[in-house]
Amino acid sequence: xxxxxxQLDPDQRTYIEKHxxxxxLNPELLFYDALLRSDSVPSETGIDAISIFIGSEVNVSVLxxxxxxxxxxxxxxxxxHIDVNACKRxxxxxxSVPSYGERTVAEYTFALILMLSRKMYDAYHRxxxxxQFNLQELQGFDLYGKTLGVVGTxxxxxxxxxxxxxxxxxxxxxxxxxxxxxxxxxxFRYCSLKELLGKSDIVTLHVPYLTSTHHLINKENIYQxxxxxxxxxxxxxxxxxxxALVSALKDEHIAGAGLDVLEEEGALKDDLEFLQSTLKAExxxxxxxxxxxxxxxxxxxxxxNAFNTKEALQRILDVTVQNIIAFASGKPINVVE
Ligand code: NAD
Numbered sequence: 001x002x003x004x005x006x007q008l009d010p011d012q013r014t015y016i017e018k019h020x021x022x023x024x025l026n027p028e029l030l031f032y033d034a035l036l037r038s039d040s041v042p043s044e045t046g047i048d049a050i051s052i053f054i055g056s057e058v059n060v061s062v063l064x065x066x067x068x069x070x071x072x073x074x075x076x077x078x079x080x081h082i083d084v085n086a087c088k089r090x091x092x093x094x095x096s097v098p099s100y101g102e103r104t105v106a107e108y109t110f111a112l113i114l115m116l117s118r119k120m121y122d123a124y125h126r127x128x129x130x131x132q133f134n135l136q137e138l139q140g141f142d143l144y145g146k147t148l149g150v151v152g153t154x155x156x157x158x159x160x161x162x163x164x165x166x167x168x169x170x171x172x173x174x175x176x177x178x179x180x181x182x183x184x185x186x187x188f189r190y191c192s193l194k195e196l197l198g199k200s201d202i203v204t205l206h207v208p209y210l211t212s213t214h215h216l217i218n219k220e221n222i223y224q225x226x227x228x229x230x231x232x233x234x235x236x237x238x239x240x241x242x243x244a245l246v247s248a249l250k251d252e253h254i255a256g257a258g259l260d261v262l263e264e265e266g267a268l269k270d271d272l273e274f275l276q277s278t279l280k281a282e283x284x285x286x287x288x289x290x291x292x293x294x295x296x297x298x299x300x301x302x303x304x305n306a307f308n309t310k311e312a313l314q315r316i317l318d319v320t321v322q323n324i325i326a327f328a329s330g331k332p333i334n335v336v337e
Pocket of ligand 1: 235304321
């Protein structure tokens with residue numbers, strides 16, 4: 001089995017090379033630092049399996065250049081960067097890592113919330129960069145007693161609710177599949193998205209990116225949010241219509257936002273693609289709107305970093321290796337439907 005790993009750091013590479021169970025398969029291991037994109041598909045022939053991280057993109061054009069591919073082992077929970085339907089048509093199995101970092105991302109969600117509620121960045125920046133030790137405009141607000149609106153109560157949303165309860169927050173939530181047992185256990189209430197937006201002081205998004213969640217927060221409903229509320233997004237950039245957020249911030253309808261993900265974040269990472277302007281006008285517009293968000297004084301943007309802890313990355317690698325071994329044994333696990 002010839003397996004190509006993309007975007008592994010040197011420690012992760014060593015871990016894979018020395019993995020006892022994986023070595024038993026006697027695989028030929030290939031490592032590429034770059035993202036996998038249509039213009040960076042390796043010329044190596046006979047690749048049976050690839051393991052990619054977010055940022056890489058497997059579309060029809062990439063698949064065409066990998067004629068022997070049988071397995072994609074995504075090292076992520078989300079798999080919207082993979083054309084799963086095209087893989088199905090080719091009989092390629094796609095596996096993912098369903099739960100490596102629900103607590104990790106939930107903790108990060110609160111890091112973003114606290115950055116905004118206690119103006120942590122401004123406080124830090126003031127002393128470090130300006131040498132000023134005053135409290136002017138640093139007044140924040142308590143989380144205790146405030147209402148958190150959790151959109152998507154799956155693995156991550158559940159832990160976010162758990163932490164919110166520790167802060168003494170009230171929680172309302174919405175989900176296409178409400179979990180009534182969990183709502184009783186964690187003492188929160190399900191309601192419609194509309195009601196959630198109207199009631200919450202902070203709205204936090206934890207849905208996967210699907211056709212049905214594309215621009216879930218959009219020009220129409222962003223103004224249903226409470227005036228002065230905050231929006232947190234650690235899910236996927238495309239869940240929020242960028243221009244709607246920019247305009248609600250401009251009108252001061254939204255007090256601030258904490259964003260670990262942005263629409264077209266791939267294009268932001270890839271300056272070359274941006275400069276070559278291969279993006280369609282509409283996407284280019286979004287990229288420019290992103291720059292407005294990045295520069296906005298009431299917005300905290302981080303580079304898709306919520307998953308990024310030592311422990312979570314180790315769990316990702318462990319499950320990825322299990323996925324590859326299970327596939328090789330003819331009983332694939334964690335297969336994306
Ligand atoms: P999950 O599948 O366990 O939970 C998602 C929940 O969203 C499910 O309960 C589902 O029913 C619900 N849902 C789906 N469509 C909905 C809709 N239209 N309205 C309301 N609820 C809806 O997923 P998870 O593990 O909690 O992860 C959520 C997402 O977070 C992932 O899909 C991924 O995109 C993102 N994520 C980001 C990072 C990061 O580093 N920023 C890391 C991991 C995951």
